[in-house]
Each structure stands twice: as C-alpha cells, then as structure tokens.
Amino acid sequence: xxxxxxxxxxxxxxxxxxxxxxxxxxxxxxxxxxxxxxxxxxxxxxxxxxxxxxxxxxxxxxxxxxxxxxxxxxxxxxxxxxxxxxxxxxxxxxxxxxxxxxxxxxxxxxxxxxxxxxxxxxxxxxxxxxxxxxxxxxxxxxxxxxxxxxxxxxxxxxxxxxxxxxxxxxxxxxxxxxxxxxxxxxxxxxxxxxxxxxxxxxxxxxxxxxxxxxxxxxxxxxxxxxxxxxxxxxxxxxxxxxxxxxxxxxxxxxxxxxxxxxxxxxxxxxxxxxxxxxxxxxxxxxxxxxxxxxxxxxxxxxxxxxxxxxxxxxxxxxxxxxxxxxxxxxxxxxxxxxxxxxxxxxxxxxxxxxxxxxxxxxxxxxxxxxxxxxxxxxxxxxxxxxxxxxxxxxxxxxxxxxxxxxxxxxxxxxxxxxxxxxxxxxxxxxxxxxxxxxxxxxxxxxxxxxxxxxxxxxxxxxxx
Numbered sequence: 001x002x003x004x005x006x007x008x009x010x011x012x013x014x015x016x017x018x019x020x021x022x023x024x025x026x027x028x029x030x031x032x033x034x035x036x037x038x039x040x041x042x043x044x045x046x047x048x049x050x051x052x053x054x055x056x057x058x059x060x061x062x063x064x065x066x067x068x069x070x071x072x073x074x075x076x077x078x079x080x081x082x083x084x085x086x087x088x089x090x091x092x093x094x095x096x097x098x099x100x101x102x103x104x105x106x107x108x109x110x111x112x113x114x115x116x117x118x119x120x121x122x123x124x125x126x127x128x129x130x131x132x133x134x135x136x137x138x139x140x141x142x143x144x145x146x147x148x149x150x151x152x153x154x155x156x157x158x159x160x161x162x163x164x165x166x167x168x169x170x171x172x173x174x175x176x177x178x179x180x181x182x183x184x185x186x187x188x189x190x191x192x193x194x195x196x197x198x199x200x201x202x203x204x205x206x207x208x209x210x211x212x213x214x215x216x217x218x219x220x221x222x223x224x225x226x227x228x229x230x231x232x233x234x235x236x237x238x239x240x241x242x243x244x245x246x247x248x249x250x251x252x253x254x255x256x257x258x259x260x261x262x263x264x265x266x267x268x269x270x271x272x273x274x275x276x277x278x279x280x281x282x283x284x285x286x287x288x289x290x291x292x293x294x295x296x297x298x299x300x301x302x303x304x305x306x307x308x309x310x311x312x313x314x315x316x317x318x319x320x321x322x323x324x325x326x327x328x329x330x331x332x333x334x335x336x337x338x339x340x341x342x343x344x345x346x347x348x349x350x351x352x353x354x355x356x357x358x359x360x361x362x363x364x365x366x367x368x369x370x371x372x373x374x375x376x377x378x379x380x381x382x383x384x385x386x387x388x389x390x391x392x393x394x395x396x397x398x399x400x401x402x403x404x405x406x407x408x409x410x411x412x413x414x415x416x417x418x419x420x421x422x423x424x425x426x427x428x429x430x431x432x433x434x435x436x437x438x439x440x441x442x443x444x445x446x447x448x449x450x451x452x453x454x455x456x457x458x459x460x461x462x463x464x
Contacts, residue, residue, distance in 0.1 A: 006079045009089050013072060020100045023315045027104060028054045037297030037313040038111045044120040053110045060103040068096045082403040083349035090342050108297035138195040141210040143217035151180040151224035158232050169235055176231040183224040187217050193307040204278055211274055215267045223260050230256035268316045352401050357408060357422035359442055359453060361460060369422055374400060374409045376420055378435060380461050385434035388454045392430060392441055
C-alpha cells in the first residue's frame with residue numbers, strides 16, 4: 001500500500017510537470033500575435049529588449065522547476081509515514097502550481113510595460129465588437145441540451161443500483177450526478193458566452209463560432225457519458241472480492257483520465273487549425289487590444305463583458321471572467337473549497353496518526369468501539385462467532401483509512417463481504433467478531449492486550 005501511494009504521488013507529480021511545462025514554456029514564442037499573453041505587432045517581437053525578457057524567462061523557468069523538483073524529494077522520503085506524506089504532498093502540489101506562475105507573471109508584466117512604453121498596440125483599445133447575425137445563430141449547431149439526459153439517466157441508475165446493493169457506495173452515484181451537472185453547467189455557460197468576432201466578414205465569424213461551440217458542446221456530453229461509465233466500472237471493481245480490485249481501480253482511473261485529456265487536446269487542436277486555416281485567407285481580420293483585462297496574463301477581469309466564460313490566452317479551454325458576479329462567486333467558492341479540502345484532509349490524517357481505536361465492554365453488555373468517524377456499538381448477544389485469528393483476508397477499502405501500519409473503517413474482504421477493521425497491520429493476533437450482517441476485526445498494538453481482551457469477550461459472551 002505504501003509503495004502504491006508513493007507511486008501515485010510520483011505519477012501525478014509527473015503529470016503536473018508535463019502540464020506546467022506544456023502550458024508555460026511555449027509562451028516565450030511569438031504566436032498568433034501574442035508573446036507571454038500580451039498582444040504585440042510582429043516587429044516588436046524581434047526587439048532586443050523583448051529578446052532579453054524571453055531569455056530571462058527561460059532561465060528563471062528552468063531554475064524554478066529544478067527547485068520544486070528538489071522540494072519533492074521529501075514526498076518519497078516520508079513513505080513510511082503515509083499521513084505526513086500526504087499532507088506534505090498536498091502542500092507541495094499547491095505550492096508548485098503557484099511558484100511555477102512566477103516566471104511567466106514577471107515576463108508578462110515586463111512585456112506589457114515595454115509595450116506601453118513604446119506604443120506597440122495592436123488593433124483598437126476598449127472596443128467591443130459584435131456581429132448581430134452571429135449572436136443570433138452562434139448556438140445553432142451546438143449539441144442539444146436534452147442529450148445530457150443520457151448521462152443523467154446513467155448516473156441516476158447507478159445511484160439507485162448502489163442503494164439497492166449496498167448504500168456504502170452511494171457516493172459513487174452522487175459523484176456521477178455531480179459530474180454530469182457540472183458538464184451541463186459548463187455547456188450552458190458556453191452557450192451564453194458572447195460570440196467572438198474574428199473578422200469583418202460575418203460568414204467567417206459564423207462558421208468559426210458555430211464550429212467551436214459544436215465541438216466543445218458535444219465533447220462535454222461525451223465526457224459526461226464517459227465519466228459515468230468510469231464510475232460504474234469503479235463500482236463493479238470495488239464490489240469484487242478479489243485482491244486485485246485496487247489495481248483494477250488504478251487502471252480504470254488512469255485510462256479514464258487519459259481519455260478526457262486526450263479528447264480535450266484533440267478538440268483544442270482541431271479548432272485552432274480551423275481558425276488558422278480560415279483566417280489566413282481572410283483580409284478583414286479584426287484585432288482588439290484588451291491586455292488590460294488580463295491580470296497576470298491568465299486571469300480575466302472585465303466588468304464590461306457579461307460573459308462568464310472566455311477563451312484562455314494560455315492553456316486549453318475557457319477561463320472565468322471574475323468581472324461578473326457569478327465569476328466572483330465561483331472563483332471564491334473554488335478557492336474556499338480547495339482550502340477546506342487541504343485543511344480538512346490534513347486534520348483527519350494527523351488525527352488518525354495520533355488516535356487509536358479503543359474497545360470497551362460496559363455493564364449492560366454493550367461493546368463499544370470508539371474511533372473518530374468510524375465508531376460502532378453492538379450487543380454481546382448479537383455476536384454469532386468470536387475467534388482469535390492470525391490473518392486477515394485480502395479485500396478492498398470502501399470508506400476508511402488504509403496505510404502501511406493500520407486499517408480502520410469499512411472494507412469488503414474476500415470470502416467475508418462487509419467488514420469493519422480496527423487493526424494494526426502485521427501485528428497478530430486479531431479478534432474476529434461475526435455479527436448478522438458484518439464482520440469486525442480488532443486488535444491492540446500490544447498482542448498481549450489483544451489476547452486478554454479476547455478472553456474477556458469470550459467469558460462475557462458465554463454468560464449471555
């Protein structure tokens with residue numbers, strides 16, 4: 001389990017590096033009239049001072065990447081302490097994405113300052129172009145919203161399936177519904193977004209806007225379906241009682257992460273190619289200089305633009321317009337959610353490291369196992385079988401904690417089914433308790449105390 005967790009962190013960190021390098025490194029090349037997300041005329045890109053900014057950016061970017069790579073080393077070093085490893089990894093990942101922005105942000109500001117100093121403006125400033133015909137027909141070829149009924153039906157069916165079989169997995173069905181609603185919301189926001197004016201030629205504007213919206217809208221529907229299939233397969237893998245269920249879950253996650261990412265990249269490249277192909281033949285291309293609305297080059301804040309989502313200047317897809325009320329609420333909510341997740345997960349992990357389950361037997365024959373979030377009470381008369389064993393069958397975690405040293409919470413074990421574990425791993429013996437609908441495994445860190453507790457339970461059970 002320890003090796004798998006470390007491997008997962010190494011893999012996700014590698015993906016993070018690939019995304020950051022693929023996103024920011026190309027910004028030092030002049031493309032589509034932009035350099036470091038700043039619109040510039042072609043001759044300005046060859047200015048000696050601009051070349052110095054580009055060189056400085058490349059050097060700083062490499063230094064920052066190497067520095068964050070060095071800071072990643074403790075993640076591997078902490079493999080024996082999964083809780084602290086996870087906390088450090090979460091903090092490292094957040095810091096990495098923030099730190100990686102610094103070289104680009106500096107290059108953006110230096111380029112923008114030089115542009116203003118030399119009046120290197122492209123097109124018209126503070127002018128909002130609109131094409132009435134395109135505004136009316138922009139969504140004509142988009143995917144109809146009723147298509148989202150398909151993934152919604154899949155996710156609702158999955159939720160009902162989990163409730164019928166075992167409501168422990170209800171979260172998987174809810175996750176499917178949440179993902180579907182999220183993609184539906186993104187599709188609605190894109191439909192409401194202002195049409196982009198590429199040219200004074202209305203036909204070119206209409207063709208590009210419809211093609212762009214058609215491609216992205218169908219992609220969101222397909223991704224909603226794919227991710228719900230993903231959740232259904234995870235559910236099937238989790239309910240299997242084979243030891244390789246975790247491996248199946250990892251394989252499914254990797255596959256169904258690669259498919260959406262590959263699809264997004266394909267649609268992005270397809271749209272870019274179409275724009276380049278059409279506009280190269282158009283002599284009426286419209287240029288608008290709106291750099292002042294792009295704070296740091298990647299966040300868009302324009303109160304005069306009512307669009308919630310606008311195309312990114314760097315990277316792929318859309319970004320939120322924080323100049324709108326909805327944009328402020330969404331951005332604030334995302335930041336608050338991220339902070340809450342990091343703080344909450346850190347608190348739970350530290351608590352799990354410092355707290356151990358305790359089993360007590362009261363005078364009224366009630367057995368109580370106390371442990372945060374996974375406490376459980378039952379009567380001695382409910383015990384159908386009480387044994388002391390040296391091994392625990394393999395299985396799958398449903399809801400709980402599983403580290404290299406302990407396992408606590410809800411599990412499904414091979415040959416036993418639903419099980420609650422409160423054990424220190426590789427530290428036999430274990431008290432195995434069979435109830436009507438669940439098994440319980442418990443042990444103390446001290447094997448002698450585990451044996452003594454078993455004898456107490458056995459004696460009291462025989463008196464019932």
